[in-house]
Structure formats: structure tokens, C-alpha cells
Amino acid sequence: MRNINELNKDLKVLLEEEFKDKVPVTIDKIISLKGDASYRSYYRIFDDKSQTFVLMKWNPELTNKSEEATKNIKIGEFPFINISNYLRSINIAVPAILYSNVNKGIILLEDLGDITLEKRFNLTKDLRLYEKAIQLLAFLKSQALKFPDENCIAFHRKFDYDLYMWEFDHFIEYGIEARNDITLSEEDKNVLRNHFDIISRRLDAISSVFTHRDYQSRNLMIKDERIFIIDFQDALLSTPVYDIVALLRDSYIEFDEKVITELLKIYHSELKKYNIFINVNELFTLFHLQTIQRKLKDGGRFIFIDKVKKNASFLPYVSTSFRYAASAMKKFNEFNELYKTLNKYVKEFE
Template structure:
């Protein structure tokens, strides 16, 4: 297990050489186009930058340019990984993209990779995220879009797992206990200690970690499937009738509940609880339709809720980290919603009473 988290805010990337982009557009793409315009796009929490390259021609009339933090970022990840002893000889984004494309998942097409400059020329899925599409949409539209997202997830989980290729990085790394505990510790370090300005006392720290380990062992003990790892409303693009999947480079193997919890217990959009119930049922229906064995739905729901606790605590800690280490405070507003999910689940299960007591002493939102 390891992490490449920087110790200080990253310096902004210099804009790419436009003349190089013009040359690539006019000579390197699989179709004939002439350069029209380059526009910087709003960034995410990563060290990458994104641009839209517009053409004078149409269909397609644009592409997305991804600028890597380093030209040959083979061994760099925005996340900690575990079990990744496999030699990395290819950019993780490209490696995982190949696996997903072969599985029929709607991921961006790759037009050209300028490895020397660290520039990827990708299919443009547009600007409309699932989050934005649902912002002012009526309930029936929200449910339709989320059912589509669940369908894509179920198909991805089945196909990308069954077609697992030893050359895919995701196959060689997984959600084991050390990685799950690293993420729990990330919350303790940033979601509690850094956020309130003082560490947790050693005795309480050990008690909390003991309770976290019980959850980690349950999750790590589940059968492993392909996991996107960041499958949520800002990484799903509504492109006409298609729902495009992006930001998959940190994929690994893990429990079937992880991506579903990421989608339905989203830090950026709160779904109605009855809708969540229906969508979990729809997910299991989809798996059964595709020939997977029937599962104990009550046991699956319990595992979903425990996965949500782990995922949401990690996210809350990550948001503080992005603020204090990367100098980007825009995710802090999402912490109360994210911790609200945790509070709900901590109160739902009597066996989590000790964890609820320990965490609520340090986190206002969990009281």
C-alpha cells in the first residue's frame, strides 16, 4: 500500500503549447479536422487540467484535452492503492480505459496520446454531469437517470469482472483491510484532527480504529468485483441518451456494494430514501437478469450501509485534505451532507453504538 499525496499545495500546471495542439489536431487524429479554439475547463480535485479543443468542422466538433501533472505519470495515483505489486508500464487511465472499453462500458474514446507532452486527446461527452442534470429535474426524470446509472454500473461490474485481463492494473489491486484502514485513518487525520486542530487521544484513537477494523474486515471479506472507486454524479456525463463514465483510473477489485454506495450516498446530491431503496432493488434485479445468483437482499442492504459509512467517512476526510493540503476549499460545503449519511447509518445498527459514541465526541455532525 502506498500514497502519493503531496505534502504541500501543487503548483498550477503551465498551459500546454497551443502550436503543439494545433499540429496534433491537424495531423494526428483519426479524422480530418482543423483547429478553431482552446478553452480551459473547470478543474476537479485532481492535479490534472482539462481543456476543450474546438474544430472548424462538426461531428465531432470538439474533443477534450487532458493535461497530466507529469508527462509520464505511470506510477502516480490520486489515491492510495493496495496490492499493486504489478509492474506499471502504462498510464493507469489508458490501461483501465482499455479494460472498460472492451467490456462495453461507455468511456471516452482515445484519439491520440502525446506522451512526451503528457496530453491525451479524448472524446468529448459534453459538460452536463448527472449531478447537474438532476439539479432542477422533476422526480421522475431523476429516477430515470439514476436507473440508467445503476444499469451501467451493474453491466460494468459483471462484464469488467468476467473479462478481467491480467494486463489491467485494477486486477492487481484491491480493497483489502490495510487499504480500507488507510482510508479510515485518512478520516481520523483530516476529518477529525486537522479539521478541529488537535489529534485524537491515543486511547480513543485505538478504540475508534478497533471499531473501524471490524467494518474493514467485513468489507474485505466479500467476493471481489471490478470497482470504479469514484462512481458518482460528477463522474457520469449525460450525453444525449448515453451516460458516459469518466475518472476511472484508480479502479481496483472490491465489494459489489462500493460503487453503488458511492452513487447512491453521493456527497454532491441527496436522494430520497425511498428512491434509494428502489434503486438498490433495481441493481439486484439487473444482476439477476444477467445470470448472477440471487442474494439475501437484507444482508446486501446491511453491507451497503456499512460500505456507505466507510466511503462517506473517507470522503469527508478527503474534502478537508483537499482544502488544507491542496488549497481548494470548494468541497468543504459537502461535508455536512456526507456526514449526515454516516449519522443515519450509525443510528440504524445497534452493533455500531460504540463507534457512534466514540465519533460523536469529536464530530459535531454525528452527535
Template sequence: MLWYAPLRAMSEPMPLEALAPAVRAAFGAGARIVAAEPLAGDASTRRYVRLRLAGAAEAPTAVAMLLGADRLPLGSEEIGGVAGGDELPFVNVGRYLGGCGLPVPAVYHQTPTFLLLEDVGDTTLWAAARADAARVSELFGAAVDLLVALQAAGAQRPAPACYAFRQRFDGRLARWELEHFVEHGIETRHGHRLPAAERAALLEALAPLAEPFERATPVLAHRDFHAWNLHVQDGRLRILDFQDALLAPDAYDLASLLTDRTTAELVPPALEASLTERFVEGRAAAGVPVAPGFAERYRRCALQRALKVIGRFYFLERVKGKPGYLAYLPAVYGVARRMLRAEPALATAAARVGAWVPELGEERPA
């Protein structure tokens, strides 16, 4: 998610008249908006505007997250928010994370249609690391340490009032995402549905990828913990886009961090292994050691997520009219290919998937 990359224009006018009262409520009667800068959003319907302020001593800028009147849940499209929740998941989860000392943006003001947030700048972890190759290990190491702190907080300070503890990334959701991959990464891409028998055989071959989500003891997870959802501000990392946090396998967020999109350009296998070791050691030092079988969980979470992302990107391009994400597909195919080849037990899955996704194989199964 590229929260704070400037855009030149937006398709809809800025509702500054609606934002001005919120600015005064947050920063005092003398605070006013002197400029508004549209910002790049993500794959959701949310939009973002940086507000430059006068008369607000606490903050010269703030970011308005515009939800729209029909976007109250502010959760993932797959989960659809928490049943019975009476506040925005971003606010609910952010309150918990901030209370644990984790570096999330402050919420200055909230309404059912927009939030006024602390501005954490434009520099993503990805951009900072790409700009300074000598700091890649340091920056991603800091992200690993932050992930350890997140998981330790979840283990040591569980809070039923936080929505993240009420929903789980279980086998059902993992299988749904694999079906999403088949539907869009294969069927939408090729323009036709698979024969029923082939579709069933393909999903059966992919079933082992749901096992970590069914068997592993779940931990607190961000769900999209990657280098575009972490920003570098004043020498420290800030966490964004956490509204879909939930309970998930311990390896899931680490796989997201180290294998998302084009991260392999910055994190080669040797550094990936070193950062994984740092994570395992950090969990142990925090008093929450990982369970046996972590390496396999990591590979399977990385592969499940890569396939989900492939399907998602085709969905965004063909259904939502957002083709920009297709540029990341070669790198995501590379992750999926590497994880498939690292798991001999997934040979059947590799053959089945490769029959329909040429980037992942060459031979159609008999």
C-alpha cells in the same frame, strides 16, 4: 469530478504548441485548433482543456487531459498506480471497459504528459437530474443498470492485462482511509493530534467498517461511480474518471452512486431503496446474483466512504488549498449520521466518532 464545467481562466498558460501535433496525428494533417477553453478539474493535479477544431471531420471538439511530466501513473494518490505498469491506467482501463461495450470516452492520441480524448459534453448526471425532477428515477435507474453491466463484465470477462484486476480495495486500504478520516476529519480540523489511547480506541471502534472489504467476494468497481463522474450525452450515460478502477465489495459503487455528496437532495430514502432493489434484481438477471448480507455491506460501505470523504475534504482544504469541497460536508455528515444510526452494532463507533465530530453525535464516551 466536474470535467467539463467551463472556467474563465487557468493559472498556467495553454500549451497549444504541444497539443497541435497531437491534433494532427489524431485527425489528419489539415486539422488545427481554433480555440481552447479551460475546464474545471477535480481534486487531483490533472487539468482539462476543450479544444475547438477545424479540419477534423470526426470531431468538432476534443478534450485534452494535461497530466504534467511527473504524473505518468495517473492513478489514485492512495494506490499510486500499478507496480510495473507500462501505460497510463486511464488508457489501460478504458481499453478494457470500451472492449466490453461500456460507454467510455475514446482516446484519440496519447503522450506521457497528456491525452487527447473524446468530448462527452458538460452535462453531468447530477445536473441533468437536478434540472428535471420528473427524470430523477429514470436517470439514476439508468446509472444503476450501467453499474450492473460493469460488474457483470468484470465477472464474465476478467482480464489480467487490465490494471483493475491487479489491485484490490481490501481491508488494508479501507483502514488506511479510516485513518485518513481520523487524521484530517478530526485532527487537522481541530488543530491537534488525539491522545494515543483515544486514537487507538477510535480506530478500533471503526474496524467493523473494514469487514466488507476483507470478507466479501470482490467485483470490478469504478471506485468513484457517482453523479459527477457520469455524463449525459445524446440521451445516454458516459463513464468518466475510471482510472482508479479495482476489485472491491459489490456494494461499494452502488453506495457511491446513491450517497455521494449532495445526492440525497435528489435521491430520498424511498428511491434509494427502490434503486437498490433494481440493482440486486439486475445482478440476478445478468447471471451474477449478489451474495447474502448485501444490505449490511451497503450500509458499511456507505459509512466507510462517507468518513473517508470527510477526511479527504478537510485534507483538500487545509493541505491542498482547495476549500470548495467543504460546501459538501453537511450532506456527507448526513449520510454518515444516517448509516451510523441504522447499525445498532456500530453504537460504540457512533459514540467515539461523535465525541470529536459534533455533526455525528453529542456525547463524549466515558
């Protein structure tokens, strides 16, 4: 097997040919960056003037493929570029695209550094960082409501009943069956799917807004004390709480209930500033309902990434995800049967 230095040398040759007469960058060094669970790879490029850039590289055959379940939407533009252009147009900070050739699977980006919200918060424990992230999220919702754009793919795909049920089935397959190496009985599977059907229909009935889909601490970068959003290529329309659930029920940073309550109240107040009115009690109820869906999906997805993609790095966050879902489910008496059934197979539902 060839080592990473040899592979990066080949990449350097490829990029020098690609950038020739197009990008005023003389490549000095390339280092691999820790990526996510997607098909994309990331590299930091150093030029001869000590400037740095980030390269996103992927198999061009996967150009329009989302790593998350979505319905097929025909578009003429790579989703990352399409949504980046939209976000920049409504004054949301995202990394600048310096060069792209999607036919070769190449996008050269502004380097935002390595400081994520997760890293900064773990160093400082300063909740004002989360207040800023919430303020940015409310501003994003407001701007998207004011300036919808039919040319942006996010406005043509929606987190609907079918997608919710697909994610619940994904949880059953990996969060229960693959995790425990069992086949679920038809009786218990029907109990789960009947309750998941109810949750999916309730969520699908909520008015939808522009949604990042993974607005969490590793996708918020801090540069010059400003928050930049990354990993937005799967954006779509979903409930007003989907992103705040992703942020406050983040699998990587745990908050107690008191902190969650205070931060949710801040989100409610920030939305109100932009004339987005949601009854505070309804907001909390919807937050908990969405938490059940999102965190069962997350836990199952982390196991899928291990079993199918052979990447075990997300396994430490499985229990956190399922504990969040269990805690939220306890707030709904109508899901007692669902909780008891999950208790048979998911140890976090004790």
C-alpha cells in the same frame, strides 16, 4: 502572474507541434474546463471546423500515480488508457481516445459535452436517470465477471484491509484532527481504530468484483441520451456495493431513505438478471457498512483537499458525507461506542 489566455496560447503552440502530421486537427481556440481535485487539467479544444475535443493534461512525472491510495502495481501502460481499452472491450461507453503521448502528459479525448448525471437530475428530478445508471452499473459488473482480463490493471489491485485502514486513518487525520485543529487522545484514537479494524476486516472478507471506485453523478456523462463513464483510472476490485454506495450516497445529490430503498431494490433486481445473486437483506446490510467507510473517507478527503491542495470547493459537501456515515452507523448496534466517540469530534454525529 500570467493570465489564462497567455497560458492557453502556450498550450496551443505545444499542441500544434505535438499534433503536426499526427492528428488532423487545426486548433482555433482552447478554453480551460473546471477540473476535479486531481493533478490533471482539462481543456476544450475548438478546431477550424467548429468541432470540439477534450484535452487531458498532466505532469508526466506523475504518469502512474493514483490520486487515491493504492498499492504499487507495475504496469507498462498508463492506467487511464489501460482501463479505457478494457471497458471499451466489454461494451461500456467511455470517451474515445483520439491521441495520446503519456511521456508529455497529453491525451486527446472525444468531447462528451457538459451534461453530467448531476446536472440533468437537478434539472429534471427524474429518477429514471438513476435507474439507467443502476442498469449500467449492473451490466458493468456482469461483463467484468464474464470477461476478466489479466492485462487490465484493475484486476491486479484490490480494496483490501490495508487500504480500508489507510482511508480510516486519513479520516482521523483530516476529518477530526485537521478539521478541529486538535490531536486526538490515544484512548479515543484506539477506540476508533479498533472499530475501524472490525469494519475493514468485514469488508475485506467480501468477494470482490470490478469497481469503478468513484461511480457518482459527476463521473457519469449524458450524450445523445446515453450514459458514458469517465474518471475510471483508479478502478480496482472491491465489494459488489462499493459503486452503488458511491452513486446513491453521492455527496452532491441527497436522497431520502425511501428513495434509497427503492433504488437499492432495483440494483438487486438488475444483478439478479445477470445471475449475480446476493440476498437482499445482506445487500442492504453491506450497503450500510460500506457507506460508513466510504463517507467518512469522503468527508476527510474533502478537508484534505482544502488543507493540503488549497481547494475549498469540496467543503460544502463535508457535512453531507458525515451525515450519511452517521445515518448508516445508527443501523448497527455494535457500533454504539464508535458513534458516541465520533459524537465528541464530528458535529454531524449528534
